[in-house]
Amino acid sequence: MNQVKSSGFTKQMARNMFYGGSVFFILVFTGLIWDSERRIPARSNAEAITPAVINGKKLWETRNCIGCHTLLGEGAYFAPELGNVYARRGPDFIKTWIKIQPTHVEGRRQMPQFNFTEQQLDDLVEFLRWTGGIDAEKWPPNIEG
Numbered sequence: 644m645n646q647v648k649s650s651g652f653t654k655q656m657a658r659n660m661f662y663g664g665s666v667f668f669i670l671v672f673t674g675l676i677w678d679s680e681r682r683i684p685a686r687s688n689a690e691a692i693t694p695a696v697i698n699g700k701k702l703w704e705t706r707n708c709i710g711c712h713t714l715l716g717e718g719a720y721f722a723p724e725l726g727n728v729y730a731r732r733g734p735d736f737i738k739t740w741i742k743i744q745p746t747h748v749e750g751r752r753q754m755p756q757f758n759f760t761e762q763q764l765d766d767l768v769e770f771l772r773w774t775g776g777i778d779a780e781k782w783p784p785n786i787e788g
Contacts, residue, residue, distance in 0.1 A: 686778035698763075699770025706757055715779050722752060724783045729775040731786055734768045741767070 703709070708725075709718035715726045728737060741764060745753035759767065 688773060688776040688778070691773050691776055693769065693773075695766045695769035696773045698766040699768070699773075702759070702763055702767050703770055711754070714774060715777065716782055722754070723787075725771060725774070726777075726779060726783055727775050727786065729768070729772040734772070737768050737771060738764045 703714075708714075711719050711722040713720060713724045713726075716724070732740075741754070741757065741759060744756050747753070
């Protein structure tokens with residue numbers, strides 16, 4: 644009896660595609676990791692981290708600012724994006740705005756009064772200044788956040 648050879652998809656072909664595809668995507672993933680690791684130092688603004696920036700970040704975290712605000716696109720969208728607030732408003736405005744909260748303007752979202760000291764305000768402003776120096780690839784997409 645003559646057996647007709649099947650020209651369908653075999654287990655060996657599937658295995659070869661699986662292993663070949665796995666190796667291919669592992670190489671692509673490795674290349675993406677390498678490229679990201681190469682670019683991060685230039686984009687991170689890490690050289691500008693000072694003790695004031697660290698203290699400002701601690702204030703940002705302990706007061707749960709991200710519960711209302713976004714920073715570089717991360718966080719809640721209840722209050723404005725603050726990734727570029729230093730560039731658009733400046734340090735004096737930021738300090739004054741935090742000090743006068745809540746404004747008691749009817750129908751307006753209100754920020755709590757944190758009763759920061761002048762040093763804490765300076766540290767928070769330094770943190771926001773540092774954040775504005777991170778290369779976030781044009782985020783936020785407009786100046787008003």
